[in-house]
Amino acid sequence: MKKTILSLFVSMASLLCFAQNEIENLYHGKIANKYAITMNLIFKGNKVSGTYQYDKYAKDIEITGTIDAKKNIKLDEFDVKTGKQTGKFVGVLSKKLNEFDEEMQIIKGTFTNVKTGKKSTFLVSEAQD
Numbered sequence: 001m002k003k004t005i006l007s008l009f010v011s012m013a014s015l016l017c018f019a020q021n022e023i024e025n026l027y028h029g030k031i032a033n034k035y036a037i038t039m040n041l042i043f044k045g046n047k048v049s050g051t052y053q054y055d056k057y058a059k060d061i062e063i064t065g066t067i068d069a070k071k072n073i074k075l076d077e078f079d080v081k082t083g084k085q086t087g088k089f090v091g092v093l094s095k096k097l098n099e100f101d102e103e104m105q106i107i108k109g110t111f112t113n114v115k116t117g118k119k120s121t122f123l124v125s126e127a128q129d
Contacts, residue, residue, distance in 0.1 A: 027126055037054055048066060074089070
């Protein structure tokens with residue numbers, strides 16, 4: 001009987017892990033405080049996927065990565081044609097108040113161009129309705 005209850009509990013816990021909600025957020029910000037970007041991220045558990053684009057070019061670039069319990073986020077960018085990694089975002093997701101005292105998410109960190117090794121700061125803020 002105990003084994004059956006334990007087995008049932010484990011099965012239910014596994015199902016809950018797979019039934020995690022997807023959360024999609026849109027962010028606007030800049031790389032190196034001068035290149036305007038827009039990110040569309042989908043969070044599902046500790047997995048993150050989506051796209052970003054330089055606003056000037058309006059061409060989606062796919063990114064995938066993870067977020068941990070401390071809100072550290074890592075996103076990798078790959079060249080669609082070659083499959084090689086071309087960039088990476090490493091940062092922290094946090095919250096701040098906007099000018100209307102509404103809570104909004106921000107992601108702040110470092111963007112690295114993998115080919116050149118050049119690192120730049122980035123900051124994006126959750127788009128407000």
